[in-house]
Amino acid sequence: MTREAARALVRWYLQTQGAGMSEGLNENGLGGTMVGSAQLYFEHHADTQVLECSALVYRFREDPKPGVIDGFRKQAQDGTDAGGGSVDFEEENKSLFLSRTYAQMPAGAAFTKDMERLMKASLSWGTTVLDRVARNVFGT
Structure with a gap:
């Protein structure tokens, strides 16, 4: 996906979410x-021509x-349902995301549904799954 196509997709999506x-x-x-x-969060990777979409789970x-x-x-x-994404830890900002990538332009309705699933999962991962991981790792 070219940067211009990614920009147009994200612009459209943000406008449908009331971003003006x-x-x-x-x-x-x-x-x-x-x-x-x-x-x-959205990031276009010029080297691979993909749009990465990430929903924040937790910022350490x-x-x-x-x-x-x-x-x-x-x-x-x-x-555990990751909303179609995968676990993505970004060391530079100490943040954990559920992320998915797009190499081709998706249909708008499908993209909206994908983002809804990703966000819903990230909220669950930031509470229920976080607690489960803490219990498993620290025994609390």
Whole structure:
């Protein structure tokens, strides 16, 4: 997907969510929004020509303790609904996301449904799944 196509898709999506006249992605290929309690981020990767869509699960204040990120990955492997996304930990901002990528332009209705599923799952992962991982890793 070209950056212009990704920008148009994100612009359209943000406008359908009430964001008004958003450009979608900035000159660096980045964008984001809040929908209810969920935070969505968009990044176009020029090298691979894909649009990455990420719903925030949790932002750590410090580096996560050993086993925490692996605990989240195990939840996904064990079949916990990730809303069509995969576990994505970004070390530079210490944030855990559920992310999915698009190499081809999806239909608008399908993209909206995908984002709804991703956001719903991220909210569950930020509460219920987070608690489960903490119990498994720390025994609390």
